[in-house]
Amino acid sequence: MPTVIHLRAETKPFERRSPLSPDSAKALLDAGYVVRVEPSVDRIYKDEEFSAAGAELVPAGSWLKAPKEDIILGLKELPDDDVPFPNPYIHFQHCFKKQTGWVQSLSRFARGGGTLYDLEFLTNPDGRRLAAFGYWAGYAGAGIALLSWAHQILNPGQPQGPVPSFDSAPALTAHIKSVLEAPIRANEGRPPRVIVIGALGRCGSGAVNFFRDAGIPEESILKWDMAETSRGGPFPEVAESDIFVNCVYLGPHKAPPFVTAESLSYPERRLRVICDVSCDPNSENNPIPVYSEYSTFDNPTIPASVELVGPELRIIAIDHLPTLVARESSDEFSGLLLPALLTLDRRETEGVWQRAEQVFKDRVAQLP
Ligand SMILES: NC(=O)c1ccc[n+]([C@@H]2O[C@H](COP(=O)([O-])OP(=O)(O)OC[C@H]3O[C@@H](n4cnc5c(N)ncnc54)[C@H](O)[C@@H]3O)[C@@H](O)[C@H]2O)c1
Incomplete structure (x- = not known):
């Protein structure tokens, strides 16, 4: 079964950036991944740019019902409510440094059996951030x-x-x-x-x-x-x-x-x-x-x-200054992230995903 990457539509107001560009979507499709994209009027890339690259457009919000093996990719934190999260997720959740609300936020992944690969904690072996804005x-x-x-x-x-x-x-x-x-x-x-x-x-x-x-x-x-x-x-x-x-x-x-x-x-x-x-x-x-x-x-x-x-x-x-130059900042970020995304199908053995998963497990272990 090919690995599915599901790009969700952001819900944070004024957010125009995307962690995935149409070019990166094409590179993933060429490597055998399935790429699903939720349409968004705010995103700097047009929906048609993704469909022209070969990605499948799926309804906005459908990430909530995606099969639990599908990898849910986004940029900013998930909407605030109490639904548990069963999938693998890749985005900035801002909860690993015990920021305000971290317990409620992190416990949703723990309760659902999901994994959060926080973009801030995707690092090279020397600890340097892989992708930043x-x-x-x-x-x-x-x-x-x-x-x-x-x-x-x-x-x-x-x-x-x-x-x-x-x-x-x-x-x-x-x-x-x-x-x-x-x-x-x-x-x-x-x-x-x-x-x-x-x-x-x-x-x-x-x-x-x-x-x-x-x-x-x-x-x-x-x-x-x-x-x-x-x-x-x-x-x-x-x-x-x-x-x-x-x-x-x-x-x-x-x-x-x-x-x-x-x-x-x-x-x-x-x-x-x-x-x-x-x-x-x-x-x-x-x-x-x-x-x-x-x-x-x-x-x-x-x-x-x-x-x-x-x-x-x-x-x-x-x-969130980079939103002002959403296309250039998304192109750069997506380009930096792509090499790691291309190893998602073997993430059980790939250092970058293993390190990020370990951070997630460490933080979950600290939940009260
Ligand atoms: N506002 C935003 O939208 C936004 C977006 C991205 C990053 N940031 C923030 O910007 C900051 C810088 O990020 P970066 O990626 O450029 O970091 P970086 O590590 O690439 O650069 C930081 C620079 O600051 C220098 N520095 C550190 N302490 C100093 C001091 N006391 N005096 C003089 N220079 C000093 C370092 O030598 C380095 O050159 C971070 O705090 C980051 O969170 C904000």
């Missing part, structure tokens, strides 16, 4: 930061509307380049000076490349990583930039913050926009301890949660 998160975050800067220069104190949606990264870049012309003129021809911290990582390199693609001159892009922050913050260079994009991967160790209310409180401060791509406002290691909430694509910026002296400062803290 970082690059495009930084790319999109830098784009929204420029939009916010442009908005503040032209409409000080006015609320910024929703972030428009784009079908491709070049469309996003072209839009932002055109939006920047007027504020740069209003700013005496000066483009914004930007600082990216964590610039050597996946998100950081995406952010730096977006600024380049948008025409920000190289000398106006400060690229910082461990070497520059090891002296310990807060850093005047951040307050002296127009835009700060934070892309560090927060480790378990507490480090001095990059900014504080004091370091940002003076009338000549230049900084107007912080885009926190790392986006962990509730962590005690948050290196940007001047805000405590998330923002959204509908309402992309929030003010600081502390009193500040100086010009307006807006903060972007969106935790």
